[in-house]
Amino acid sequence: MDKLTEDTYRVRFALPRNSQLGLRPGQHLILRGKVDDLEIQRAYTPISPANAEGYFEVLIKCYETGLMSRYVKSWSTGDTTFWRGPFGDFFYKPNQHGELLMLASGTGLAPMVPVLQSITDNAEDETFVTLVGCFKTFEGIYLKTFLQEQARFWNVRTFFVLSQENSLEKLPWSYREKTRFGRLAQDLIEELVSSCRRKPFALVCGSAEFTKDMARCLLCAGLAEDSYFLF
Numbered sequence: 662m663d664k665l666t667e668d669t670y671r672v673r674f675a676l677p678r679n680s681q682l683g684l685r686p687g688q689h690l691i692l693r694g695k696v697d698d699l700e701i702q703r704a705y706t707p708i709s710p711a712n713a714e715g716y717f718e719v720l721i722k723c724y725e726t727g728l729m730s731r732y733v734k735s736w737s738t739g740d741t742t743f744w745r746g747p748f749g750d751f752f753y754k755p756n757q758h759g760e761l762l763m764l765a766s767g768t769g770l771a772p773m774v775p776v777l778q779s780i781t782d783n784a785e786d787e788t789f790v791t792l793v794g795c796f797k798t799f800e801g802i803y804l805k806t807f808l809q810e811q812a813r814f815w816n817v818r819t820f821f822v823l824s825q826e827n828s829l830e831k832l833p834w835s836y837r838e839k840t841r842f843g844r845l846a847q848d849l850i851e852e853l854v855s856s857c858r859r860k861p862f863a864l865v866c867g868s869a870e871f872t873k874d875m876a877r878c879l880l881c882a883g884l885a886e887d888s889y890f891l892f
């Protein structure tokens with residue numbers, strides 16, 4: 662278990678017999694847990710490549726009053742966990758869309774990670790990607806190294822929207838041009854949509870409120886209802 666931020670962990674699970682999960686990028690699993698004799702189930706989205714052998718990884722944000730969060734915090738290395746799946750009906754096909762506009766808030770980044778990786782791992786997939794990650798603070802941005810590496814590919818660009826920062830000078834140079842402050846709202850969505858190099862298909866993942874807001878903004882920016890997918 663790797664602590665990424667104050668409340669979020671990247672957790673690696675070994676799979677039996679060096680097997681593969683067999684998930685499609687962006688699909689999720691259901692984790693079973695037990696707290697105070699109460700059985701609970703919650704969804705988590707693997708961030709490891711879909712074809713990773715012998716393991717998978719998830720990003721888990723723990724909430725103070727969360728039940729599964731309590732169970733997760735009780736884990737030690739070597740514990741066994743129970744998962745079922747796959748679930749989710751987003752099926753990515755290489756080159757199906759000219760450009761993917763990924764709008765992610767917090768752990769909503771998770772389904773974007775394997776989709777993005779499947780694009781950059783496949784030299785024949787020429788889909789453009791614009792990924793926008795919304796976080797509270799710079800420290801709170803997940804998987805910075807991975808995202809910086811991905812942004813070096815010719816077809817990928819990344820942006821960040823930080824709701825609790827307000828000084829560009831406090832950010833590393835490499836983030837200044839691609840970071841905005843405040844909330845991701847209509848004006849920025851319109852700017853992003855119009856700066857897409859090809860007709861965008863949007864992927865949205867975050868809280869229910871974020872998802873609803875983004876769907877409204879995308880429609881106002883001229884996208885059709887079949888031009889976005891809400892995780």
Ligand SMILES: Cc1cc2nc3c(=O)[nH]c(=O)nc-3n(C[C@H](O)[C@H](O)[C@H](O)COP(=O)(O)OP(=O)(O)OC[C@H]3O[C@@H](n4cnc5c(N)ncnc54)[C@H](O)[C@@H]3O)c2cc1C
Nearest residue numbers: 689703704705706720721722724726727728729730768771
């Ligand atoms: C399809 C899908 C995929 C998901 N993938 C991931 C993933 O990859 N990583 C991940 O960390 N989570 C993911 N989630 C969310 C996850 O399933 C749980 O809802 C989350 O971990 C909280 O569970 P809990 O039992 O700890 O909290 P609960 O016991 O369900 O909630 C208790 C309290 O925790 C707080 N809380 C719980 N969830 C939220 C929230 N989203 N925002 C603010 N406060 C909250 C609230 O105060 C709430 O009252 C996904 C959810 C779905 C539906």
